[in-house]
Amino acid sequence: MFPLLASNNPIHHILDKPISGTEHLTLLGKPMFTMHMASLLIAAVVTFLILRTAARRIAVGHESEGTDRYLTKGRLPQLVEVISLYLRDTVIKPVLGTDTTKFLPYLLSLFFFILTCNILGMIPFADIQTVVGKATIGSEIQGWAVFGGTATSNLAVTGGLAIVSFFVIQMHAFKSLGIGGWAHHLTGGAPLYLLPIMLPIEFMGMFIKPAALAIRLFANMVAGHTMLAVLTMFGMMAFEGTQNWLLTGSVEVVSTIAAVCISFLELFVAFLQAFIFMFLTTVFIGQMSHHGEHEEHAETATS
């Protein structure tokens, strides 16, 4: 049995589990307290604390500090500053224009929250707890853990974030375009005889867009972590199949190197997927703005 994984099935490594000790607490046949919920809560607290610290360091200090008051001290706050500046000036502002200030807090919160969830998911907290639990309290429960796992590899979590984005997009659409403008937007600027086709398509598109956000993030996280789990299980599979330590060792070396490489890729994907979720939400908000409406109609007219 490979000791560092809570289960010998790679999919089980990704699935949400009830917090150890709360298995009997259920609601509608589902566990009431799961590890992804705990991870989500921890991610929110960690993100808030990091951002709060960064906010204090980024804020311009007292005049008595001289020109040093304009310096951001600390690497993490500097990282937050650089990311925020980049996203604001090169991603969000070109899309949202004058609406940037209004949506910047939401979009940046979304990005940093997803990023923290993705990165925390790369740390095998659950597996560490399983090993530590067995060593310290002699837990007999397979996969004993209180929190851990990648919250964003749970469709319910990404779906929840997408629902929030959906409401933000639609509320902005109603506010910016009005009911008439919103309804007109559903026609996509097409001629009247195409309305029977356009209306259902645009109406479904309204829901499909955020659903795509949720599925994209979920699928990327599941795929990456499944691959990592499979790679780390190769050694165990080789041993079970051959009972040969030399062969198992060789396989283990290769699979560990591959797992390290894939972990770097996963780190990149963690940033990329957080960015894509935030960026596409920005684009969808932008499409529901006045200028987005004009641009969309202009594009339709030219095509």
Next chain:
Amino acid sequence: MIPFIASESASPVDVQLLTLGTTIVVFVIFLLLAMKFVWPQILKGLDEREAKLRDDLDSAEEARAQAKAALTEYEDELKKARTEAGEMIAQARLDAKAAAEELRSSNTRELAEMKTAATADINAAKKAAIGELHREASTLAVAIASRILDREISADDQQALLSESLAELGQTK
């Protein structure tokens, strides 16, 4: 054994509504707290930094333009000063040359005058000396004549008298 892991129906695409609701609640609370305690400070800090950088860049650009103008002005002044200094040096050389020329001619003139005066003095002294010699010679001739008139003069006396007179004349001189 954990029932939810062991369950055959467990699948990554199973959506648990409770987790979905928790996500929405947790994220919205996080968002509200971040909008209250985080983003106003960060965005204000970023704006102030940007304004400070923009001001500093503008000031630097202005200072650079001023320095450039000052340098051009300085170079013009230097060029002008060099031209003036050259002209002054040339003029000074001309003045010095003229002064030297004047001094030389003045000295020549003075030397000539001094030579003329010295020549005149010499001539006057010579003339005076000759006059004095004539007077002494006359006096001596008179004395000789007086002695001749007082006695008869032999040839030897005449010779002695002449020698004596000549000796006196030589002492007188």
